[in-house]
Amino acid sequence: MRIGYLQFTPEFGEVARNLERVALALEGADADLLVLPELFASGYQFRSREELLELAEPPDGPTAEALIRVAARGGFHLAAGFPERDGDRAYNSAMLVGPQGRVGVYRKTHLFDAETEIFEPGDSGFQVFAVGEARVGLMVCWDWIFPESARTLALQGAEVIAHTANLVLPWCQSCMPARCIENRVFAVTANRCGEERRVGDGLRFTGQSVIVSPRGETLARGPEQGEALEVVETDLALARDKKPTARNDLFGDRRPEMYRLG
């Protein structure tokens, strides 16, 4: 299975133009699954809940339509972040689309910092979907720091975690090997790069998108700044084998009765 990311810098609020730029960047990409950043077409720093609601879309809005066209043309699946509108509420969501249409939507469980002021905490629960023979789980940015997120996805059968991100803290990229080793899964963290200076001191996004194997190897790593498309060939058998030794099984050896995780 060929999995990859597009590291990308949107222009805030210029949804149509950002969608065009992504379509162009993905022309000719040879992949089965490509991951785009969190809120890749809208931008990140909304000045108010009103501004967010104006840019937010339903799961069958223009962003979904554009992504499905790109997926159909390229013959691949896309996982991508978008601001999801549901009545007068908005979620920080990720959708998975394929050549035949939308596969599913996940609403970010753990909101980061100022997001808590304008987005609703996600209520979808963690989702795993089929992409060909593979099972793909969705996770959005800050979800990564809670080990329960990737764990829940992996225990539900995810072999690949599609992680859309807008990272500003320094930790995630160096911790994704731990997420992959402890769950024996592949992960694609598609981060954005560039800056936004719309609120307060603004934000600088850290780039360095990463693809990590179930053995914790970093298979690809993007630049700190600058857009980049990377695809790697992976062997899903690695993610299906949960046995790091002949006598250990990372899932079978779990002892939930000994954990206190309430």
Added chain:
Amino acid sequence: MRIGYLQFTPEFGEVARNLERVALALEGADADLLVLPELFASGYQFRSREELLELAEPPDGPTAEALIRVAARGGFHLAAGFPERDGDRAYNSAMLVGPQGRVGVYRKTHLFDAETEIFEPGDSGFQVFAVGEARVGLMVCWDWIFPESARTLALQGAEVIAHTANLVLPWCQSCMPARCIENRVFAVTANRCGEERRVGDGLRFTGQSVIVSPRGETLARGPEQGEALEVVETDLALARDKKPTARNDLFGDRRPEMYRLG
């Protein structure tokens, strides 16, 4: 609080001699808590359950007595691994002792590889104990790969994780920053070094004991081979502050109702 490790290579089965060597190595150590490796006085590769039972001790056996003497002389606490005998069963345990005596015992929850043939799976549950003003949680070697272990300790209030280890796989040391970042705790991984060639092809232990801060900084790292004592000064306030941003709390923001961890 001054926390540290003694990276050490025991001679298999020479318990009294190993205890003397540890006492000597810790003479004059200036610390509040020192962590020794897993099974630090017995050695690791037991040829049979019978051999293990011969070397296993109750929690008030000679190993405990020797450790308490060292702790009393040095005025510090010690966390250390030992084979614990309970009737005709044996556990891969860690004990915490201080100048006043034994504080507690933890029985390893997740057994590694050949350990499953001779040890019983631990039934103590994860334990957190007071060391002065600090709360210290115990974890033994392979427990690290299950994020539930450190999580359970941290949710029970552990500010420092004392991790006794006999590591042979390449992952733990590079993943401990993730354990510390996700839980905002300090961790001391005391690994052994050297080789044992008593069973099969033998085992080579990987050294590189590490002390990691709640921000994921590696504060000390031992050599790959060779014994080493390291102590670092830490500020427990870092482990008590679970807020990586003004609006986030790593424990308060958890959403157990969204996790599927059974």
